[in-house]
Amino acid sequence: MSSTAQAALLSNHPSATEVHSQVTTPASVQIKPRNRSHDIAQALQGDWLDNNAFLTAVFNGMSITFPAGEKFFIDSVRHFGDDITDPALKEHIRGFCGQEGFHRREHQRYNEALCTARGYDLEKLEGKLTKRLAWAQKNLSPLQNLAITVAIEHFTAVLAELLLRSDSVMNKADPSMRELWRWHAAEEMEHKSVAFDVYRAVGGSEALRVSVMKRATFFIGLELMRALLYILRKEGQLFNIKLWRSGITGLFGKQGAFSGGLAPYKEFYAEGFHPWQQDTQHLLVDWAAEAA
Ligand SMILES: [Fe+2]
């Protein structure tokens, strides 16, 4: 082989000492914390989503779980910060923590304004989840807690996709609420593989990832149902069958808020799954164009 051909061949094959990046986020996606505040107190006084008390209760209930959840995600990723040597992944961890920190602050404000406006007891609403997450931090290993974060981050990535698509239920929301939920969704999408990349970098297994997702799905369902039932009871709508029917159709029916979410959720269970196998960059481009 000529020396030129040898050089050409070697240039396509990194040497054994070359360090590969552990980052799998596409290069064009920036994980950029945006310090935004949202003026939503007025909207929270009413049924801000499609003028529907059930749909509004479902999304308000989700918001209730975010501050405690996002603190847990930050803690579980940050725990492994010193074990990561790749500077690009370290930078992504900073972006991830910055974004989740702002989300946590905004949803805390959201939840406080909501509870003041509607007479809900915030401590009662989020108390069980806070205790459950504290139990996990005390009794499970850091890797198990990171696996929980990876699983729930997949939920938020799927939800983000649903909220950013052009026919999203957010088109039926009060404009200030739409802006907040889509800002959160866009940043969730930007950082959707950070916890996953850290999990892989520190040797997390496929078996643990999948088994934790099964349990996480159960507990997410439980927490969301708890919040929904509390809110509907406080609103005097718990036994309003007509409202339940319209709400369930609004969630899972044709053009429902969550319709189209099951297939991407299930992809998580396949061996070799990766968050960016679902290439959603076009939704970020659309969001940025609209927000500009
Ligand atoms: Fe978030």
Ligand SMILES: [Fe+2]
């Ligand atoms: Fe997140």
